[in-house]
Amino acid sequence: MGAMIPRDKCPFCEGTSARQLYEIAYDAPEMRAYLESFYASGEGVDHAVLAGCSYQVMECPACAGLYQHHVPGDALMLELYDKWIDPAAPLKRKAGNPLSYYASASAEIMQLLSLLGKPPGQVKVLDFGSGWNEWALAARGLGCEVTVCELSETRLAHARAHGLPVIDYAAIAGAGFDLINTEQVLEHVPDPLVIVRHLLGGLAQGGMLKISVPDCDDFKQRLKRADWTAPKGSKHSLNPLAPLEHLNLFRPETLATMARLAGARTRKVPVATQLRNATHWHGASRIARNLVMPFWRNFANRKNYTLLSRG
Ligand SMILES: [Zn+2]
Structure with a gap:
């Protein structure tokens, strides 16, 4: 435990009135299958560090932003980007750009x-x-x-x-x-x-x-369908708020609110x-x-x- 950290304030506007739109445990079968598939080319997903935690989508009424309640702590963040994600992927991707x-x-x-x-x-x-x-x-x-x-x-x-x-x-x-x-x-x-x-x-x-x-107008509809098998880039894909990686989903008014607050x-x-x-x-x-x-x-x-x- 401790690998995942809760965010108790809105990360865009520091408001505290967000409501939960969706929740699924990280050890639910469809989530485990999603992680295995999404990180298939990396060094392997460590499910133990996610035990007891859930993927929870919040929506802030003050700035209209969507975000994941729990985010990886510093140690898991490093492991995620250097190990779970295929270290050789960039070379393959770069060749294909x-x-x-x-x-x-x-x-x-x-x-x-x-x-x-x-x-x-x-x-x-x-x-x-x-x-x-x-x-x-x-x-x-x-x-x-x-x-x-x-x-x-x-x-x-x-x-x-x-x-x-x-x-x-x-x-x-x-x-x-x-x-x-x-x-x-x-x-x-x-x-x-x-x-x-x-x-x-x-x-x-x-x-x-x-x-x-990234922008995604219909993410709330996608959450209702919650198709964890939808491939990245497809119509029902949940990738705009991909577990562990895309922690925040901005709307135009979210960016405007952040600019004002900053x-x-x-x-x-x-x-x-x-x-x-x-x-x-x-x-x-x-x-x-x-x-x-x-x-x-x-x-x-x-x-x-x-x-x-x-x-
Ligand atoms: Zn907010």
Whole structure:
């Protein structure tokens, strides 16, 4: 016991009025089967550390966010990301990353650089939760001075092998970054509001914190169905709030609430800037994406993508 820690306040707004939407014990047969299947290529799931705990989904009425009540403690977090998840997976995945991935990352970095209005060589970037460093290396390729911060030792070793400087979490405050990237990171952390406040403290004057997190409009319907066999990415998949990993599911109003509580100002990349820097006009779906996404983001307030500056 003790591997899993309860969160008694809403991790987005620190409210205490969340209600439970769903619960299943970690040793229930369908949950055990899900974990075995999801982590099949890793070093094996240690069911004993989850004994007596349950996967419990909460919804906060104050900020509309959904979150898992129990989250892995520090020790289990390290074991999860370096052992349960296949240590060799990144190499297989990296080999399979399509050109469109790098094209999208480059387009986004060019948009953000354009908004900052400085030559790339004068832009200090932090990739927070840099994973296998694809985004960080793309930013460096476009001329930025890039530093990374990451929890997992195997991923940090990858950063060092590629000559990327690494910064400790505590040292971020006051470091004066022009741009801090968090790409699919804040759904994994136990305390997203605390981290957003900390990262805002690491920005230079005029700097921006980018937050991009998964969105899922119909997760409550998916929970009613509770199909633990639905594959990741499929219509009924529960992956948007995947046990142990996706601890938080944001709604647009959740991000807006967090920005307000952190005293931050929300910024948008103007549609023209997004269009000018779009890349890889290859095929109908890519053309449609390049043309529609800027409007979808800026006017429909969708896609859970936001830029924050200190207020
Ligand atoms: Zn809340």
